[in-house]
Amino acid sequence: DQQVKQNSPSLSVQEGRISILNCDYTNSMFDYFLWYKKYPAEGPTFLISISSIKDKNEDGRFTVFLNKSAKHLSLHIVPSQPGDSAVYFCAAPGGRPLKGHTGANSKLTFGKGITLSVRP
Amino acid sequence: KAGVTQTPRYLIKTRGQQVTLSCSPISGHRSVSWYQQTPGQGLQFLFEYFSETQRNKGNFPGRFSGRQFSNSRSEMNVSTLELGDSALYLCASSSTGQDVNYGYTFGSGTRLTVV
Numbered sequence: 001d002q003q004v005k006q007n008s009p010s011l012s013v014q015e016g017r018i019s020i021l022n023c024d025y026t027n028s029m030f031d032y033f034l035w036y037k038k039y040p041a042e043g044p045t046f047l048i049s050i051s052s053i054k055d056k057n058e059d060g061r062f063t064v065f066l067n068k069s070a071k072h073l074s075l076h077i078v079p080s081q082p083g084d085s086a087v088y089f090c091a092a093p094g095g096r097p098l099k100g101h102t103g104a105n106s107k108l109t110f111g112k113g114i115t116l117s118v119r120p
Numbered sequence: 121k122a123g124v125t126q127t128p129r130y131l132i133k134t135r136g137q138q139v140t141l142s143c144s145p146i147s148g149h150r151s152v153s154w155y156q157q158t159p160g161q162g163l164q165f166l167f168e169y170f171s172e173t174q175r176n177k178g179n180f181p182g183r184f185s186g187r188q189f190s191n192s193r194s195e196m197n198v199s200t201l202e203l204g205d206s207a208l209y210l211c212a213s214s215s216t217g218q219d220v221n222y223g224y225t226f227g228s229g230t231r232l233t234v235v
Contacts, residue, residue, distance in 0.1 A: 034223060043124070043210050044163070046223025089163060106151060106176045106214075108224065112162035 003027045004092055006111035014119050019077040021114050023090030026071065030092040035064060035075050038087045038113070047088075048075070080118045087113045122147065124213050124227035132233045138199040141230045145192050145213030151175075152194040153224065154186060157208040166209075169194050170216070198232075206234045 005024045013019045023033075031052045036044035050057040050064045050073065057064050063076045077084055090111040125144040133139050145152050153176075154166040165178040169188035186196040192213075198205055208231050212224035 036223075036226075041228065043212075043226030043228050045226070049223065091163075106153060106168040106170070107165045107178065108153075108155075108163075108212075109165070110155075110163035 004090055004109050004111040006090055006114050008114055010115040012117045013080050016079045019080045021075040021088050023073050023111055030094055032093055033073050034091045036089040082118045082120050085118050087115050089113045124225050126211050126227035126230050130231045133201050135201055135234055137201050140195055140197050141209055143194045143211030149213040149215050150192050151214045153212045154196050155210040201234045203234050
């Protein structure tokens with residue numbers, strides 16, 4: 001059961017234009033969402049997050065929008081730059097910890113990622 | 121401030137063997153999580169350790185195990201390796217594991233190839 005879905009495996013945009021990366025989720029209990037960026041041979045790097053009580057969060061060129069009724073979020077990158085070319089993962093924290101322990105947020109559920117290519 | 125360090129970076133093992141991977145978290149971080157990344161399944165949670173105790177666990181067979189030491193360094197072990205265990209294994213650290221909403225810090229991973 002894939003609770004976080006990124007249905008488009010790849011996206012190609014022209015430098016300077018907007019990149020829109022989409023993510024859908026099925027678990028309505030998720031209360032936070034995160035986006036990570038990953039270059040080859042490196043670990044994922046945290047990009048931006050959004051609480052489920054908000055519908056938008058902006059950080060420089062990156063904005064994440066959340067539509068709770070549709071269980072959908074999107075990451076907008078404006079303007080796109082060649083250095084943005086990477087794999088982008090949508091993720092949500094949450095999970096049942098082992099009995100007797102707290103730490104429900106210590107598990108991240110990731111989507112399968114979207115490969116973004118920004119053409120010069 | 122040093123980042124998350126994973127060793128080795130690359131590893132080739134034969135089917136049936138066992139392997140141990142190491143992760144040193146950011147200084148002061150007490151939570152260490154492990155993830156497996158494969159082309160078909162994406163990033164999947166293996167387990168999380170906090171203060172030397174396994175606190176959370178994903179849906180992996182018992183061949184996958186881990187531990188954490190008093191200095192918060194963690195190791196994961198895979199026994200009886202299968203070809204399907206070939207993957208990038210990522211370690212992530214955070215201060216408490218409850219601050220995940222602000223993003224974990226990941227290491228560069230260990231690329232395991234099983235032949």
